[in-house]
Amino acid sequence: MKKISDSTIRRLSRYYRSLDQLIKKNMETVSSDQLAEMDGITSAQVRKDLSFFGTFGKRGLGYNTKRLQSQIGEILGLHKNWRVAVVGAGNIGRALVKYEEFSKQGFQICLVMDADPEKIGTSVGDLITRDTRNLKALIKREKINIAIIAVTANAAQKVADQLVEAGIKAILNFAPISIKTPPEVRVKSENTAIEIEALSYFLTQK
Amino acid sequence: MKKISDSTIRRLSRYYRSLDQLIKKNMETVSSDQLAEMDGITSAQVRKDLSFFGTFGKRGLGYNTKRLQSQIGEILGLHKNWRVAVVGAGNIGRALVKYEEFSKQGFQICLVMDADPEKIGTSVGDLITRDTRNLKALIKREKINIAIIAVTANAAQKVADQLVEAGIKAILNFAPISIKTPPEVRVKSENTAIEIEALSYFLTQK
DNA sequence: GTGTGTGAAGGGTTTCACAGCA
DNA sequence: TGCTGTGAAACCCTTCACACAC
Numbered sequence A, B: 001m002k003k004i005s006d007s008t009i010r011r012l013s014r015y016y017r018s019l020d021q022l023i024k025k026n027m028e029t030v031s032s033d034q035l036a037e038m039d040g041i042t043s044a045q046v047r048k049d050l051s052f053f054g055t056f057g058k059r060g061l062g063y064n065t066k067r068l069q070s071q072i073g074e075i076l077g078l079h080k081n082w083r084v085a086v087v088g089a090g091n092i093g094r095a096l097v098k099y100e101e102f103s104k105q106g107f108q109i110c111l112v113m114d115a116d117p118e119k120i121g122t123s124v125g126d127l128i129t130r131d132t133r134n135l136k137a138l139i140k141r142e143k144i145n146i147a148i149i150a151v152t153a154n155a156a157q158k159v160a161d162q163l164v165e166a167g168i169k170a171i172l173n174f175a176p177i178s179i180k181t182p183p184e185v186r187v188k189s190e191n192t193a194i195e196i197e198a199l200s201y202f203l204t205q206k
Numbered sequence C: 001g002t003g004t005g006t007g008a009a010g011g012g013t014t015t016c017a018c019a020g021c022a
Numbered sequence D: 001t002g003c004t005g006t007g008a009a010a011c012c013c014t015t016c017a018c019a020c021a022c
Helices: A006-024 A032-039 A043-051 A065-076 A091-097 A100-104 A132-141 A153-165 A192-205 B006-024 B032-039 B043-051 B065-076 B091-097 B100-104 B132-141 B153-165 B192-205
Strands: A082-087 A107-114 A146-149 A170-173 A186-189 B082-087 B107-114 B127-131 B146-149 B170-173 B186-189
Touching (some): A006 A043, A006 A065, A065 B192, A091 A107, A091 B091, A107 A132, A153 A170, A170 B192, A186 B192, A192 B065, A192 B082, A192 B186, B082 B091, B082 B132, B107 B132
Parallel strands (some): A170 A186, B082 B146, B170 B186
């Protein structure tokens, strides 16, 4: 399969959400122009993004909202009921466990771990915090597909190594540090500090 | 000033953090090769990024870690003690108020707001949750520079409009929806659902 | 007429490769 | 010799513009 750019995939996620809104408003069809307007991009971009995966629209008419959403969901693999683990039961970890946007799209958080004895055994949402010392066994037993790292910068690489050893192929990293993994493992980083520093730069320029 | 790409700015933030580690290990100098290796990019990229802002290294030697860090800090405006407000005292909002990575870099959260009467008056870290109805006045009184939106998708645009009206020029948006603002306002979005969906896509492809 | 799908053009970012300085 | 700084080349992504289907 042709290599699809990361930006395209991210935009598909956005289209998926925009379609949600339209469907709630009982809109049956949508044009690339409308979708583009909702996401602040160009209509050519929308059509090009979709064209990588097939032809979903009708010329002169646009796209059927429900069908397009379900097709994008299919492309992104959102029908798959992913099992997710969160490593780190600090502020961010706990907020993620309770984040509704996950469960809504089939990402089920089934495991929370921490290394701190004070935290082990405490409940987070419906889950009980487990000991990271048992990481490998827990990941396997719970058949986890995706792991979220929400530990400190110091601990992040070690956790990542353990996750890789446990067979995890997809990691979402919230620690403010780049982590190293073998090429077959995909890592996405979410680093709020970096985003706010970009705002700082912008304000400083003006 | 020449337009600098967003990716360059984001990488500068990463270099800043990588330099942190090196400084902690008492390394006096670093080459673009080493920095690149730490962040999983190429050395040419590092040198190119820095070259937009000046010449910071010594040929044959590399860069002085402390000096380079402070120069990057200067570029990003990290010395400025930004005053930050968080709108939305849900799970994410509360986690952000307590996020240490912010205060460490001079981003001081001085205001938390929510619309829910149950939440108004409750404390989050050192702050008391205020009523969003007073948003404009509070933003002005606290001299806020940067606002973080951590409310639901439904409420996000309305909050954004109020923030713009209150004179805010930089917004970090955690709501899973694109928000519209006038061109002079910079918005950065952090959307964990989008990142995890990219992982879902990756796992689905294999 | 309307709006999609797409090859081609355009613009921007990354990588290459090397001159030049410590 | 070692490593930076930087034009030029390569690459990738976005935008244009129009044929074509409804």
